[in-house]
Amino acid sequence: MSHIEQDELAEIIDGDSEIIDERTDTERELIKNSLATESAQPISERKINYFTDISTVDGLSGKDREQLSRVTKIFKFRANNYYLNLINWDDPDDPLRKIVIPCNDELNDPSDLDPSQEHKVTVTKGCEHKYKSTALLLVSEVCGGFCRFCFRKRLFLNDNKEASRNIAEGLGYIQKHPEINNILLSGGDPLMLSTNHIDRILTSLFAIDHINIVRIGTKIPAFNPFRIIDDPELLSVISKHNHDDKRIYIITHFDHPRELTSEATTCIDKLITTGSILMNQTPLLRDVNDDPNILTELFNRLSVIGAPQYYLFQCRPTKGNGCYSVPLDEGFRIYQETINRVSGLAKRTKYIMSHATGKIEIVGFEGANIHLKYHQARDPENLGRFFNLPWKPGAMWLDDLIE
Numbered sequence: 124m125s126h127i128e129q130d131e132l133a134e135i136i137d138g139d140s141e142i143i144d145e146r147t148d149t150e151r152e153l154i155k156n157s158l159a160t161e162s163a164q165p166i167s168e169r170k171i172n173y174f175t176d177i178s179t180v181d182g183l184s185g186k187d188r189e190q191l192s193r194v195t196k197i198f199k200f201r202a203n204n205y206y207l208n209l210i211n212w213d214d215p216d217d218p219l220r221k222i223v224i225p226c227n228d229e230l231n232d233p234s235d236l237d238p239s240q241e242h243k244v245t246v247t248k249g250c251e252h253k254y255k256s257t258a259l260l261l262v263s264e265v266c267g268g269f270c271r272f273c274f275r276k277r278l279f280l281n282d283n284k285e286a287s288r289n290i291a292e293g294l295g296y297i298q299k300h301p302e303i304n305n306i307l308l309s310g311g312d313p314l315m316l317s318t319n320h321i322d323r324i325l326t327s328l329f330a331i332d333h334i335n336i337v338r339i340g341t342k343i344p345a346f347n348p349f350r351i352i353d354d355p356e357l358l359s360v361i362s363k364h365n366h367d368d369k370r371i372y373i374i375t376h377f378d379h380p381r382e383l384t385s386e387a388t389t390c391i392d393k394l395i396t397t398g399s400i401l402m403n404q405t406p407l408l409r410d411v412n413d414d415p416n417i418l419t420e421l422f423n424r425l426s427v428i429g430a431p432q433y434y435l436f437q438c439r440p441t442k443g444n445g446c447y448s449v450p451l452d453e454g455f456r457i458y459q460e461t462i463n464r465v466s467g468l469a470k471r472t473k474y475i476m477s478h479a480t481g482k483i484e485i486v487g488f489e490g491a492n493i494h495l496k497y498h499q500a501r502d503p504e505n506l507g508r509f510f511n512l513p514w515k516p517g518a519m520w521l522d523d524l525i526e
């Protein structure tokens with residue numbers, strides 16, 4: 124499609140911007156009724172209710188609710204009944220519990236809220252341009268749940284205005300930069316936007332000649348697969364935008380094999396029918412997936428359902444994330460043991476530190492050194508550069524190694 128002007132872009136985007144949670148009960152009922160013949164599951168079981176007040180979560184003790192309410196005054200809590208029902212509440216160390224339920228240690232962490240310094244690569248409101256061919260649009264400030272280890276938790280703070288559902292400014296920038304050929308939609312979770320709004324965003328991005336790929340980063344298949352299963356219109360919209368020369372990639376975020384429920388698998392099946400290409404990425408998380416057995420099962424199952432693993436990220440040292448981080452030497456051992464056991468599909472996974480200077484691959488350890496490589500780099504001169512640093516026990520980030 125041809126070049127479109129800035130004010131036309133604004134018109135395309137500046138329409139409805141409701142998030143899916145705000146659909147009326149009548150609309151929800153209509154969608155569910157249209158699917159009644161497609162699923163044997165009773166519709167009543169598909170009702171998704173969101174919880175933002177930790178004191179209303181049944182599985183927690185009274186003491187926990189009181190203590191954790193202090194944490195959620197700083198870092199918001201959000202989860203829904205589908206995901207909370209996957210938690211084994213009899214196990215205080217349940218890995219899915221660790222993903223969404225706060226812990227007191229979050230308040231005892233002096234780290235930065237933006238360790239990757241995303242503000243330095245923000246070019247217009249909600250648009251980041253760090254690597255030559257990729258721009259990132261922060262299109263949503265809400266998710267199906269809030270992961271406690273989120274490196275963008277700053278977006279969920281009340282006074283943060285970085286994300287924008289109106290992407291007109293970002294589109295204007297992208298249009299003027301022909302070196303950008305792919306866009307990553309992120310936030311927050313783009314699939315929390317209404318289907319109409321997602322359609323508008325995809326339409327306007329693919330209308331730009333030099334944009335061939337749009338990636339949608341989403342944890343909705345893990346947090347609320349019914350958002351996709353119960354919305355055939357969303358699947359049609361995604362299908363409509365896939366062509367020989369324009370393609371949507373859906374980057375899922377499953378952290379643990381127990382998130383791969385039959386509903387999540389159905390959701391992935393449906394996304395595959397849209398012609399999109401699916402891949403998964405996950406951070407390495409203490410007491411969630413810091414075990415080669417867990418990661419091997421996760422990676423193998425992801426290959427089978429059609430969303431093979433792509434990156435394993437070192438947990439970013441974001442404020443409140445300290446209790447989820449694993450030292451780099453331990454992380455590499457877990458990664459390598461996993462990679463040794465999985466098929467070639469999952470062996471493509473790289474263990475990556477998303478640093479302010481670029482995506483740094485942890486290549487290995489030899490003698491007293493750690494070997495690293497710039498897989499992506501903010502400064503193009505660093506692209507592909509191998510480097511060694513003396514290993515410092517306990518280091519969890521590049522900065523720990525060079526201090």
Ligand code: SF4
Nearest residue numbers: 266269270273311342
């Ligand atoms: S789904 Fe992604 S953006 Fe949302 S809280 Fe989790 S890690 Fe952060």
